[in-house]
Amino acid sequence: MISQKAKYALRALLALCKAPPEASLMIAEISKSQAIPKKFLEQILLELKRAGIVMSRRGRLGGYVLLRPADKITFGEVLRLIDGPIAPLPCLSKIAYRRCADCQDEASCEIRHVFAGVVKAQREVLDHTSFADAVRAGRVPDLS
Amino acid sequence: MISQKAKYALRALLALCKAPPEASLMIAEISKSQAIPKKFLEQILLELKRAGIVMSRRGRLGGYVLLRPADKITFGEVLRLIDGPIAPLPCLSKIAYRRCADCQDEASCEIRHVFAGVVKAQREVLDHTSFADAVRAGRVPDLS
DNA sequence: TATATCTCGGCTGAACCGATCGGCATTCGA
DNA sequence: TCGAATGCCGATCGGTTCAGCCGAGATATA
Numbered sequence: 001m002i003s004q005k006a007k008y009a010l011r012a013l014l015a016l017c018k019a020p021p022e023a024s025l026m027i028a029e030i031s032k033s034q035a036i037p038k039k040f041l042e043q044i045l046l047e048l049k050r051a052g053i054v055m056s057r058r059g060r061l062g063g064y065v066l067l068r069p070a071d072k073i074t075f076g077e078v079l080r081l082i083d084g085p086i087a088p089l090p091c092l093s094k095i096a097y098r099r100c101a102d103c104q105d106e107a108s109c110e111i112r113h114v115f116a117g118v119v120k121a122q123r124e125v126l127d128h129t130s131f132a133d134a135v136r137a138g139r140v141p142d143l144s
Numbered sequence: 145m146i147s148q149k150a151k152y153a154l155r156a157l158l159a160l161c162k163a164p165p166e167a168s169l170m171i172a173e174i175s176k177s178q179a180i181p182k183k184f185l186e187q188i189l190l191e192l193k194r195a196g197i198v199m200s201r202r203g204r205l206g207g208y209v210l211l212r213p214a215d216k217i218t219f220g221e222v223l224r225l226i227d228g229p230i231a232p233l234p235c236l237s238k239i240a241y242r243r244c245a246d247c248q249d250e251a252s253c254e255i256r257h258v259f260a261g262v263v264k265a266q267r268e269v270l271d272h273t274s275f276a277d278a279v280r281a282g283r284v285p286d287l288s
Numbered sequence: 289t290a291t292a293t294c295t296c297g298g299c300t301g302a303a304c305c306g307a308t309c310g311g312c313a314t315t316c317g318a
Numbered sequence: 319t320c321g322a323a324t325g326c327c328g329a330t331c332g333g334t335t336c337a338g339c340c341g342a343g344a345t346a347t348a
Binding site: 001002007010011014034035075084085087088089090100102108109110111113114115117118121122124125126129133134135137138 | 145146151154155158178179219228229231232233234244246252253254255257258259261262265266268269270273277278279281282
């Protein structure tokens with residue numbers, strides 16, 4: 001299960017993707033349209049900003065804009081930022097590799113072996129699906 | 145990330161799979177050989193028993209045995225039992241479907257659409273990998 | 289300057305996780 | 319028949335994470 005926070009982050013970014021290009025959205029607008037608690041959304045957008053995914057303007061007429069085109073932002077990137085590693089085992093994580101304390105030999109670890117297959121499949125999807133892809137798939141009725 | 149508890153459960157079952165057929169293993173043995181806290185392992189094996197995956201005998205010479213052949217127990221089954229739903233969103237879970245509170249229309253939800261791809265891939269692996277498969281892959285050097 | 293907006297740190301209550309404890313029930317060997 | 323070994327079971331605990339809230343401060347525009 002992904003966290004509520006990650007879900008909010010994805011929805012906020014989708015809202016920004018769908019907004020007219022170059023227009024900026026205020027926290028309050030996104031909060032209202034997406035039903036996300038305002039103060040919580042504040043934190044989330046701040047993290048996205050620090051990660052270089054969005055940028056903000058303060059003061060009257062402030063708000064948030066995407067810093068990169070929507071096809072250069074992947075689901076995987078956002079998920080890792082908010083929820084941490086995608087991998088189901090620490091010894092399979094790209095961003096936070098940690099040896100399993102009690103596993104003598106990774107190469108012969110059956111569990112690792114099975115989950116290596118899982119994480120590969122996950123990455124296949126998450127690291128190759130951009131927000132542009134997601135919006136496109138949502139707009140056109142999916143025929144697959 | 146799967147929980148520590150799930151990792152223990154998988155390791156315990158692997159130990160039972162590798163034990164001589166019809167032999168039973170005591171909690172203390174598994175605990176020692178797999179470096180799992182004994183009292184915690186006790187809980188875990190109890191859950192596996194209630195789920196019909198293993199059976200136990202009490203008293204002197206007690207212990208645990210697999211209730212089903214190793215090729216009839218999948219990783220997915222054990223994971224769902226210990227950690228709950230595998231699906232990354234409640235609205236994609238087989239065993240615990242829940243509508244996302246704030247999602248008007250599931251069919252047009254971009255997030256759901258993307259994660260449907262993820263969960264499909266996960267299930268492909270987890271529900272089709274048995275403990276027999278895992279042990280086999282661990283024994284023979286993997287050439288893939 | 290006034291005011292709407294983002295910034296940022298801290299805080300809280302609830303839930304969850306990993307683990308432990310102590311007592312009870314059952315089984316078998318002496 | 320007794321007692322030791324083993325599984326069964328409920329309770330509890332300390333720490334961590336999650337979801338969300340509060341309030342003061344910085345900043346840009348009208």
